Amino acid sequence: MNDFAPALEKLEFHKILDRLSQLVSSEPARTLVRQIRPLTDIPAIRLELERVSEAKGLLIGEGMLPLDGIKDVLAALKKSTITNHFLNATELIEIASTLRAARTLSAFFSKRRDSAPQLALLSGDLFYDRVVEFNIYECLEEDGSVKDGASKDLKRIRQDMISTSVNLRKHLGTILKRVSEKDMAQEEIVTTRDGRMVIPVKAEHKNHVPGFIHSSSASGATVFIEPAETLDLNNMLRELQLREQREIARILTMLTDQVREIAPNVERTLSLLSLLDLIAAKAKYSIETMGSAPALTEGRTLSLVQARHPVLLQKHRREEIVPLDLSFGGETRTLIITGPNAGGKSVAMKTVGLLALCAQAGLHIPASPETELCVFRKMFIDIGDDQSIENDLSTFSSHLVQMKQVLEEADAESLALIDEIGAGTDPAEGGALAAAILADLTRRGCLTIATTHHGMLKAFAHETPHISNASMEFDQETLQPTYRFRPEVPGSSYALELGSRLGLPASIITAARGLVGEEKVRLEQLLIDLERQSQVYQQQIKEVSEERDRLDTLVQSYEQKIASLQKELKAIRSQAVAEAEQILQGAKALVERSVKEIRESGAEKNTVKHVREELERLHHDIAAQRPEESPEQADAINVGDPVRLHNGTEVGEVVELKGAMATVLWGNARLKVDRKDLRRERRRSIATGQADGGFYLPEGKPEVDLRGMMGEEAVSTVQQFLDNALLTGLHRV
Secondary structure (H helix, E strand, C coil): CCCCHHHHHHCCHHHHHHHHHHHCCCHHHHHHHCCCCCCCCHHHHHHHHHHHHHHHHHHHHHCCCCCCCCCCCHHHHHHHCCCCCCCCHHHHHHHHHHHHHHHHHHHHHHCCCCCCHHHHHHHCCCCCCHHHHHHHHHHECCCCCECHHHCHHHHHHHHHHHHHHHHHHHHHHHHHHHHHHCCCECCCCCEEECCEEEEEEEHHHHHHCCEEEEEECCCCCEEEEEEHHHHHHHHHHHHHHHHHHHHHHHHHHHHHHHHHHHHHHHHHHHHHHHHHHHHHHHHHHHHHHCCECCEEECCCEEEEEEECCHHHHHHCCHHHCCCEEEEEECCECEEEEECCCCCCHHHHHHHHHHHHHHHHCCCCECCCCCCEEECCCEEEEECCCCCECCCCECHHHHHHHHHHHHHHHCCCCEEEEECCCCCCCCHHHHHHHHHHHHHHHHHHCCEEEEEECCHHHHHHHHHCCCEEEEEEEECCCCCCEEEEEEECCCCCCCHHHHHHHCCCCHHHHHHHHHHHCHHHHHHHHHHHHHHHHHHHHHHHHHHHHHHHHHHHHHHHHHHHHHHHHHHHHHHHHHHHHHHHHHHHHHHHHHHHHHHHHHHHHCCCHHHHHHHHHHHHHHHHHHHHHCCCCCCCCHHHCCCCCEEEECCCCCCEEEEEEECCEEEEEECCEEEEEEHHHEEECCCCCCCCCCCCCCCCCCCCCCCCCCCCCCHHHHHHHHHHHHHHHHHCCCCCC
16 A cells, blocks of 8 residues: 555644544444555445445434444454453453344345445345354343353352351341440441451450451451351351352353354454444544545546535534635646635645545545546645754755655656745745746646745746646735635735735835836736736626526426416316316207107196296306306496396397396397396397307297198198297297
8 A cells, every 4th residue: 555644644634533533433443443544446445435425325314323332352352262261241241242233233234235235245244143142141241240040050159148148147247236235346337358247346355256357447446357156157158159250250161162163253243343333434424524425537637626625624614614616637737826825725735635535545525526536646745844953954955855755756646735836945946946846747747736926937837738827816805815716817925915904114015016026016916907807707707697597497487387377277178178068968958858848748838937947047057157257337237238148148138127127138039137147248239049159049930831842841840830939938820
């Protein structure tokens, strides 16, 4: 593996690892965090990023991963392989806990093969032994104590211990009471010394209590005596305690033997569990930083979209950090970033380097998913001051030492980040040396970002192929940095402007401008004007973009509304046609039935009346299906006006008005209608035949002319004549 150590240190990669250490669930994973290093194999990096993406999806969807119970049992596993040695209860419980964690995780991922295939594949190698896990938990408590039921002998021994202890305390209590009555006891308690029960006796009375002295108090005022009367009981209790210890050792030895047989498998599983825990921590870090997996390119291009410095995210809120959009590689191999001090040049450069390290270490980065990164096999960082009195190195000398290493080792798969190149010496010579170094690195294909204040490097970047200017935006009004990266445009240092704003005498500023030279002043002023005009254009572009987005939203909204209205109109039309067809069918059937009844009944008046009522009901049914119209004033209708029913189409003429009722002539029919049901028509012609949408009322005549007709024709004509006469109410023909 390549040595990225200097880059990791200078770009503060350890701060990322410190945060990961806080996010892991187990100590073995914490150890693994400290071993994280950038990878250089693209498939391996992609696999790591994919695993993190899967874990992130599970965390978001389910809230957690079952990582509890993973213990650091590596030392215990090593100890279990020693002959004639057994593990203590705590070590065995931790091994059982780890086995249970492996079993739980294996079952968890096996059910999620579709959503997390890589993690399911990884967890498929987890080893667990239900029998060993069961035996340990059957014999031991979670706190590391041995259960009474671990064996029949242990249970019997402990029962004997309890009864013996109770009996012993009872005897000691009797003795202590007797001694206390003689004022020889220091206090009325039974205590333990060297595993045997004793009573506290005043030192001056130690010869008055038969027994064995085990110890005395620190002051010497109290001696602890085991009365001779309880010697046998104490011996019995002590023997039971020793038997208990031997039985516990036998049980632990038996469990250790079982662990010894599976120790190699458990050790491999511990490594897998630690890796899964680490992947989960990376996923938590991705959620915390709103990170995403960058796309890895085979070429030598790099494009950061809405990227933020990970360490800054640990100190500031996300909205307080200005995102970085930076692209280079391909035709542009070297970026020279210029601009004022504290404008964000170094931070932008560090962001590029640190995000590249994070991605190659299998970490999601706080940037848009559209971000693309290439893989670097070497990374050279010259940031900060490495001067050394011990090694007789000045600031400039330390930079030269760094440049020497870069020029010796950099190639087309390297990234070089150089802060304040050419600084610390004569500006002309420093700038020339910087230009030569950058030209050499560019020819090699090494991707390089350099920051500088040298004016000559701005012209050098403009004139040299594969080298491009860039700058950090500076607010012209407030003379404050905005920390926005601007490609293709060199920046001004704003030294004289800042000096003027901070209150330096005007005479000093004027003298400084004269000393700089007219051409230099014009160049700096040109850069300032360019910056100002660029900011104006950017604001205009932003406003136009916002207006375009607003119009797009409105267009989309109106299109959705039109589509909805058209759909609704189509549904209304379909419903209206269906209802009209239904009414038409009903009307047709009613008319046919009515005519049939008239013919069969011989034109009785009741039959005609019944038919008229049926027609009137049908008329009202049709009217009920029409939409409401705004009625005109009833008093606007006069005799002679053409009118129609408010839900009808047949036009008639008002021939009489009486109160709220109006008599209307429709063809040969005269009907009395409520005035509020009438609507005035503009046209004056009165239809006497069939109208669109109305009902046909035949014209009744008192006579019919049959001259010249044949027999069948005359019969048909007479039948039609009689039908019409009946329907129109004629009594004599």
